[in-house]
Structure formats: structure tokens, C-alpha cells
Amino acid sequence: MNRLSRSFAALALASLVLSGVTAQAKEKKPKQKKNEDLSANPLAGVNSKQPDKVLYDKAMIAMKKGKYDVARLDLQTMLNTYPDSEYRMRAKLAVGDSWFKEGGTAALTQAESEYKDFITFFPNAPEAAEAQMKVGDIYYEQMEKPDRDYNNAQDAEKEYRTMINMFPDSPLIPRAKQKLRDVQEVLAERETQIGLYYGARENFPASIARLQTVVDTYPLYSKSDQALLAIGDAYAGEAHAVQIAPNIPGAVRERLHSVYQDKAAAAYDRVITRYPMAPHVEDARDRLVAMNRPVPEPTDAAVAENDAEQKSMQPIRFTNRALDIIKRGPTVVQAPHVGEPTLDDPKRTLAPDVTKENMALYTAAFNAGKPAATTAVTPTGPNEPPRSDQPSAAPELAAPAGGTGVGVTIVNAPNGDASSAPSGNEAAPAAGAAADPNALVKPVGPTNETLPPVDKPAEAPNQTNDIKPGTAQQQTAADAAKKKPKANLDDESSSKKKKKKGLGKLNPF
Template identity: 40%
Template structure:
């Protein structure tokens, strides 16, 4: 007995089964793709909101991506985009949040290429909040530190040239603030306040637009305090490192007067100054940009365009060799000379590694002398008269160092004996009768 098969029905059943299976597979495939690309859709939506300045919506989408898909390939990009949204939003709150978010990104993803960008953005956030040179310098110091960190960690990235120029501009603002304060004290012959600021300025910011004048002022302070050997060091530095300065000729005359050697201009410094002069500079004028008076940011148009800025952090003490074989020389308060208003100064040579100067290593001198008057080249006038004598007080009489120190000691002894008399008298009154 032979079985009879219905071949057309069997073939039809197989085709129907295959069609159902294919339909099921096709129906389940979009669900899988939709689940896999949800993080990408969130990221693209957030970027679109960011481009249209919808900052809160952009951050909301990014945070949803981070919390919902912690293993997403867009995780690092989302964190960086949140920081970018704060930076683009601006304002005190926005820039503060941007700095914190960029720092978090560097902490979590220190080896990504975007870490260099995040570090640069930290510096730029502080850069945007900088005040003018004569105002609060907190943000300028933070910007300097952040950009210095960038230059030390990522010196060969494509952002390095931009960071280098921004650092020159930040240091121009910091140096200008110190220069203004030092000039205030220099004109008033308060050398003990002017000299430390000038010392720090000329050592930390050699690219400052007024660095040649700062060296001249510092040299004249030492000259009028009868330290011509130290003054010659700064006159020589002016001639060597700022050969195209209008003060270079007067500095050479000072060196000839002191019998000190006149150095040749440094070729690197000469090339740098020549290149600076060739670059066009556009300074904002009052009629061209009247809104500058209301602007809180500093004017950085005078900043250098050539030369490597200082990469040494502010926390590290700057050293300055004033003479071969000598340690750091600083100006400290000295005895008050007649007519000087108590602004005498003396130079202490401190050996490296010691906190106190050796006994008998300092000598006092009068503090008056050439100032930023019309005959002072640092004020834009002519050179100082050759016959100017340093060490004379305001009334023209020299104040010997020994008399100055003796007067100071006698005053201190008189004050001490007076306080002892008052104390004994008070104790006598308190004793029972």
C-alpha cells in the first residue's frame, strides 16, 4: 500500500513557515538597533541644543546619557560637552562650573587626547574673568597657573601656540600691575617698597612691554643707595637684553661713569625686538572704541608676540644673581635718613639656604636720589645728570650710615627704657599702701 503525498500543500506550508520566520526576524531587528543607538541619539540631540544655545536642555540630555548608559562610548564626550556648555554660557557661575567640570574630566580621563583641550579651557575660563591690571589679580594668577600647566604637560599639541600667546598676555597684565605699584613708590622715593616689586618683575617677566624701564628704575634705586656695583648689573642687563630700548644709550653712559664694562647686545634679544617692531599693533582708541571705558577686562594689546613666556609657577621663589658668586640680593627697610621720610634702604646679600643674613653683612645708606622726574629716562625724559650724587638726603647733605644706624639704635633704646619706667610706675600704683 503506497502513501500518497500532497506535494503542493507541503511546499506551500514550508514557504509560509519561512515567511513567518523572516517577518519575525525583520520585526525584531529595528528594536535591537534602536536600543543600541539610543545613546548616540541623545548625544546628537544634546549637541544640537548646545549649538542653538539651549544650554540647560543640552546638559539634561548629556546627564541622561551618562546616568542611563554608563558604558557608552559617548560617555567621555558627554562629560566634555557639559563643560563646554557651561563655558559657552559664560558669566561668573557658568565659568566657575566650567572650570570644575573640565577638572573632573581630566581626573577621570587623564590619558585621552581631549585632556589637553580641557586643561586649555580651564586657563581660558580664568582668562575671560581677568580684571584690569590695577584691580584684583586672582583670576590672572589662576589663568597663569593653568596655562603654565598646559605648556608643561602638552607642549607639542596643536593648541600650544595659542596657549603660549595667551600666557604672554596674562603675564603682561600681572607685570603691569606690579609695575604701576612700583612706580608709585619709586616716584615717592619709598625704595623699600618699590625695589622688591621691581626685582620680582624683571626676573619673572622679561617680555613685559615696560621691562626696560623696570630695569632702569631698579638700577637707579641701587645707585642712589650707593650700591653702584649692583646698579651696574641692571644697567648692563638693559643694554644687553633690550638693545633697541630708548634707555639703552643712557644705560651705557651710566656704565661708563661707573667704570663697568659695556656688554654687547644679545643677538637673540636683538632679533626678538626687531621682530616685535615689525608686527602691526592695534591699540584701541577712545574715539574708535568708547566702550573700552566700561569694559572690565584688561588691555593686552601691548603684550609680546615673540619669545617664550615664563613657565615657572608663582609658588617657586625666583632667584636673581646680582654679581658673580653672590647670592640673592634684596632691598629691606633700613634706617631713616634726614629728609627721606623714613624710607632708607640697605642691601642684604642672602646666601642660598639661609633665612637670616650674616651679621655685619648689610650697610645702610640714604634713600633719596634720582626719581621719575623730567630728567629721568625712565619717565621719558633725558638721562640723569652726570654730576648727580647718590646718597644725599633731600636737603643736600649726606647722611652717614653710622649716624643713621646709631640714631635708630638710640631711638629703640629710649623707647625700651620709657616702657620700663611706665611699667614700674604702674606696678608701684598697684601695690597696697
């Protein structure tokens, strides 16, 4: 009986407890105001009822819900109504964010314009680095695969470099550097693919130019060892082409072959010394052994540096390859996450420069066995002592001071004394004087120095219509007054005076 009563008491107590619990569960807790998640709003935690703050929060809520046009309208209203608000910088930046989140080519272009305006108006604000970072993100989101248009990748690289150089103390620098490594991975992949394409078609200068640009500009590229290995193979291909080329002398062929082999070995050496933990190191060692060249040993610092780079790279998985087929942008999981990216592009290596270098090597190889060209020897001057290696200048004969320069001055005659000879200051003998018959040397010039008469031009023939001087008759005034005699017209017949015939002769009229 006691046990039964105890069991009933326990059941009753349990039912009471359950009923109280259910009653409490049915009671509704007072509804609390839902706290919106404004993680993108750095001013959400600020408890303020100011109208500008209310408009800003309202715009942030609309942006989170995807109502970007409503958000922009509220932000523009706040900026126009409260130009001196303490939230104007965040509102101006949020306008660009609304365009950026909306997406699309036109919206992203508008977002870039808003961010650039923000940097112009607030260059010293901490948010300026964020605006510049988002300008780079605009082009980063529009990047294509390495085998397609690369203009967006180049613009993204330029904007990220600008952000790192302009705002070196910003907390966004690590993220900007990683984005820059990703972009440079895409650009390096593009150049490497083009270089390998030229190498497969034995266009070695073009292949070397592209691959050398990759090695010099993007040292953190995940396939830099492959690019260096391809450079060595291109030089080895040029060495083989020289070895089998016809019409080249044997000595020249050997010199060129040795030069190209040295360049190939230098590329293989760099693979081992710079990227000792890369996958293609063993290939470089094998090539050096096949060329009978020494294999270098990398330093401990190079091993540690490359090991950190290799460990920071993520391998490409099946999901990455599947997404690469679907998505628009490139896959950058292989980009390293350590090391300093290149902030300034070095000078690019161009194919014409490589071709000119090859021509210089050919010229040097052809001229290696020839003697050096001798330089022209300049003679010594008239007042300089003669030297054994240079001839002296021949003396010049000057004409006598008082003569014409023709003939020879007699210093001394056999039958005369020296005083009879004219000195250099005396005048020469006259032209018409007789020559000395006892002179040892006779003058060379002509004896007759009379000049021929000057030739005059022939007179022009007289014209028939011209009047000779002195023959013209002078007409005086008296002669002009004389009348000319009348002509005798008796023998002429006319209508007024006509010879009469027959009986008419008798008529006097």
C-alpha cells in the same frame, strides 16, 4: 520688409527665451534638508542613526541656539541611558562647555568642576588637554585690570602652566603659551606699577624688590627695559641719599657711593645688552655716559631676539584705549607672541632682603679702613716644643707623694749629709717632733696640730611641768587601798547641825 520681419522674429525669439527663464525661475527647487553648522561638534560629520548619536547631535543644536539647560538635559539623558556609548567622553566634556558658554560666576564655577571631573575620569584621553585648557580659560575670562584684584590672573597662570607641563604633546600648546604670555603681561604690569609708585616716593628698597621680581620672573614683559631702567634709577637715588647724608665719615660716604653707582650701572648695562631694540635703550646709554661709565655693545643674537619680540607686539590704538574704559578685562595687545614663557616662578625679591643687603654694605664700608681683628693665640701643650708665635704652657708643681702638700722638703742641710734628708718615698716627720735647729728652711705649717674639742650644743632648759627622773613617788597597791581621812566639820555650820541659841540650848532634840 525683410528687415521688419527679421526684427519681429528676433523679438519673438527673445520673448520665448525670457518666458522660459522666468518659468524656470518660478519653478521651486526641491527643498533640501538644511545642514546645521556644527563646527563645535567634532562628531557632526559622522552619519549615524544610533540613539545616543541622535541625542548628542540634538544637544549640540540646542547649545548653539543658546538653550543650555536643554542641551544639558539631553546630554545627561544620553550619559545615563547609554553609559557604554562611544560618545560619552564628548558628552561629558560638552556638559562643561554648556556651563562655560552660559557664563556668570556660578556657571563658570560649575564648568570648572565638570572639567576637573573629566580630567579625573579620562586622564589619558586627548580631550583631557582641552579640558585643562578650558579651566585656564575660565580664569582668563574673569581677569581684572592690573590695578585691581589679581587672584584670577594668578589662577589662570597656574592652570596654563599645568596644561603645558601635563600635556606637552597636545596641539593646543601654542595657544596655551600665548594665553600664558598675556596673563604674565598683566601680572608684570601690576608689579611694575607698584615698583614705580614706591620709587616716586623714594622708598628705594621696596621699589627695587618689586622691579627686580618683574625682571627675574617675566623676561618677556613688554616694558622690561623700563623696569630695569627704574632699578638703576633707584640705586642712583640711594647713592645720592648717601652722598648728602650727615654724620657719615667722608671715606665711608665715598665707598657707599661707589657701590651704589656700580649697581646702577649694572642695571643700565642689562637694558642695552638684553633689550637693545627697546624704546628706553637710549635713556640707558645717556645715563651711563653721564656717570662716565663705558657703554656696552649688545651681541647679534640679543639684537635678533629682541627685534623679534618687538615686532610681535601690537601697538595700542585709539580703539584699544576706548575699549579699555568699557570692558572689564585688561588690554594685552602689547604682549609678545614669541619666546618661551616662564613655567616656574623663581624666588621673589623681598624688601627686607634688600634692606639687609644695604645694612651689610654699610657695615663693610665702615669696617673697610679698620685693621683686621687678631685671633686669640692658644698656648702650646706641655709636651709640645715652644713656638715663636705662641707661648708655652707654664709647668705645674705637684705635691710630694707622701706629704700633705704644705711645707718644703729639705734636700740637704749645711751641717748634715744628703743621706739624712728624707726621700720622697719616706714618711714625713711626726707632728710633735722637734724641729731641727740647723735646718736652713723651717716648716711653714702650724706647730700645734691638736684639733680643738668638738663643740656640743647647750642643754635645753628643764620644763616646770616635767617630772625629774628619780623623784617621782611610786604608788603601790597598799597605798591605794588606804582611805583618806574625813574632814573635821565641827567648826563648820550647816543646815543639819546648827548652833542653838537661847532656850534652844536646853532642847536635846
